Amino acid sequence: xxxxxxxxxxLHAFVRVPFVGRRGLSLILGGFLALxxxxxxxxLGVVFDDLVREAAPGADPLLVASRGLLPFALAxxxxxxFVESGIGAELRPYLPLxxxxxxxxxxxxxxxxxxxxxxxxxxxVATVCVEAALDGxxxxxxxxxxxxxxxxxxxxxxTPMLRRGxxxxxxxxxxxxxxxxxxxxxxxxNVGGGVASLLDVSGWLFGGAVQGRLLPASAAGVGxxxxxxxxxxxxxxxxVVDQNRRSGTAGRTSDGLDWLARxxxxxxxxxxxxxxxLRNAQTRxxxxxxxxxxxxxxxxxxxxxxxxxxxxxxPLELINITLFPGLFATGVFAIYHGQNLFSYEGTGVEAxxxxxxxxxxxMAGKLLFLEGGTLFCFLIPLPTLLLSQNPFLIVHTTFxxxxxxxVVPAIIxxxxxxxxxxxxxxxxxxxxxFSGGRVAVTFPLFxxxxxxxxxxxxxxLQFGGVAALGLLSLLALxxxxxxxxxxxxxxxxxxxxxxxxxxx
Numbered sequence: 001x002x003x004x005x006x007x008x009x010x011l012h013a014f015v016r017v018p019f020v021g022r023r024g025l026s027l028i029l030g031g032f033l034a035l036x037x038x039x040x041x042x043x044l045g046v047v048f049d050d051l052v053r054e055a056a057p058g059a060d061p062l063l064v065a066s067r068g069l070l071p072f073a074l075a076x077x078x079x080x081x082f083v084e085s086g087i088g089a090e091l092r093p094y095l096p097l098x099x100x101x102x103x104x105x106x107x108x109x110x111x112x113x114x115x116x117x118x119x120x121x122x123x124x125v126a127t128v129c130v131e132a133a134l135d136g137x138x139x140x141x142x143x144x145x146x147x148x149x150x151x152x153x154x155x156x157x158x159t160p161m162l163r164r165g166x167x168x169x170x171x172x173x174x175x176x177x178x179x180x181x182x183x184x185x186x187x188x189x190n191v192g193g194g195v196a197s198l199l200d201v202s203g204w205l206f207g208g209a210v211q212g213r214l215l216p217a218s219a220a221g222v223g224x225x226x227x228x229x230x231x232x233x234x235x236x237x238x239x240v241v242d243q244n245r246r247s248g249t250a251g252r253t254s255d256g257l258d259w260l261a262r263x264x265x266x267x268x269x270x271x272x273x274x275x276x277x278l279r280n281a282q283t284r285x286x287x288x289x290x291x292x293x294x295x296x297x298x299x300x301x302x303x304x305x306x307x308x309x310x311x312x313x314x315p316l317e318l319i320n321i322t323l324f325p326g327l328f329a330t331g332v333f334a335i336y337h338g339q340n341l342f343s344y345e346g347t348g349v350e351a352x353x354x355x356x357x358x359x360x361x362x363m364a365g366k367l368l369f370l371e372g373g374t375l376f377c378f379l380i381p382l383p384t385l386l387l388s389q390n391p392f393l394i395v396h397t398t399f400x401x402x403x404x405x406x407v408v409p410a411i412i413x414x415x416x417x418x419x420x421x422x423x424x425x426x427x428x429x430x431x432x433x434f435s436g437g438r439v440a441v442t443f444p445l446f447x448x449x450x451x452x453x454x455x456x457x458x459x460x461l462q463f464g465g466v467a468a469l470g471l472l473s474l475l476a477l478x479x480x481x482x483x484x485x486x487x488x489x490x491x492x493x494x495x496x497x498x499x500x501x502x503x504x
Contacts, residue, residue: 045127269365346421
């Protein structure tokens with residue numbers, strides 16, 4: 001089968017689906033977003049050499065840009081692991097045809113490179129190269145362009161392998177994520193203290209390649225060849241006709257969560273929710289969004305905030321201090337993922353409801369899962385806040401208690417009013433799930449903290465009241481669970497009818 005025939009079949013597969021309109025609209029919105037970001041990077045590339053000469057007179061802009069390539073590659077790969085979906089193209093339907101596997105691997109490897117994920121940062125690389133070539137540095141500009149393209153190719157090929165590892169070993173992935181955040185903080189300390197850092201490694205490796213030195217260029221080339229070869233080998237092993245084939249014993253999983261699932265039916269339900277989160281593109285975006293908010297909170301540790309600033313903050317500034325970094329930072333996971341609970345199961349709702357699991361255990365598992373996500377969002381920035389002795393720890397702790405005690409159970413209660421099934425294997429910005437019942441249940445709870453903040457002028461009453469309300473609600477979780485179970489039993493058949501209707 002020629003290459004053009006494969007491409008034509010891929011185009012037909014894109015348009016011959018019931019949701020082609022939604023997929024096309026998502027593609028258009030993604031294209032506009034890529035144009036917006038790419039245009040900003042082009043403007044940055046145009047003024048980049050001027051910025052470098054102002055900040056560091058005498059420095060070579062190409063070498064300065066090379067120092068940031070390795071940190072960019074690590075951060076960009078982490079973003080794409082949780083946000084991007086698929087491995088470039090789905091060629092499993094072509095496996096029974098008389099086409100060589102090596103040819104399919106080559107086609108898939110080539111198609112993976114033609115992505116907006118690569119086109120957007122490539123706009124900056126191309127602009128910097130053009131600016132350098134116009135200044136007379138044609139050779140270094142070409143070498144920088146090759147290095148930039150190689151870095152993007154390495155990220156593109158490493159992303160699906162890393163994503164498969166995250167799905168197969170979520171516990172190890174969580175440990176690796178924690179180490180990545182910790183290493184980012186250590187990198188900031190090293191740069192501030194003048195110690196050798198990742199920037200220096202990137203400058204030696206990629207900066208040396210831009211300068212034309214043999215050893216760094218050889219090392220970068222070997223690394224790229226190794227990643228491409230590993231991707232080709234991984235892809236050949238992943239291309240199987242039977243998608244459900246297991247390498248181990250039938251019925252067993254190897255994602256590291258089995259030991260939690262064996263603790264009982266409640267833990268088993270929480271583990272199933274965790275696997276749904278990590279193994280699907282739409283839900284992985286939730287995890288990435290929560291991680292973004294957590295990293296923003298970690299940045300507050302370096303801001304010089306005093307207790308007096310919290311006491312003397314005017315109303316609008318108090319909202320800025322508490323609403324975004326307080327309420328949403330520790331509660332973003334519960335809010336963003338929890339509002340679509342049950343809807344992510346809508347495509348297979350009959351099988352989910354037919355499982356021999358009691359309604360109480362099912363609701364307790366979802367409650368445990370969201371409480372664990374809220375605790376995760378609280379613990380990640382906690383070390384930086386403690387080490388810096390930042391008074392923002394008061395806001396962080398207060399709203400963690402409120403989110404864990406009040407917002408999480410209320411979000412689950414509102415999710416029982418969902419009536420639209422969402423596709424977890426699609427990555428699209430157009431999937432919405434509006435529910436009037438959910439808004440009526442959850443919206444007032446976002447207003448309650450501000451009643452305390454604006455009704456009192458003493459810090460202990462403002463934040464202490466919110467924390468006390470959350471703590472009392474945490475202690476009353478058995479009562480919450482009883483009410484959630486009854487609400488689920490009341491709405492389950494309406495959910496079933498709504499999910500069926502939305503699928504059609």
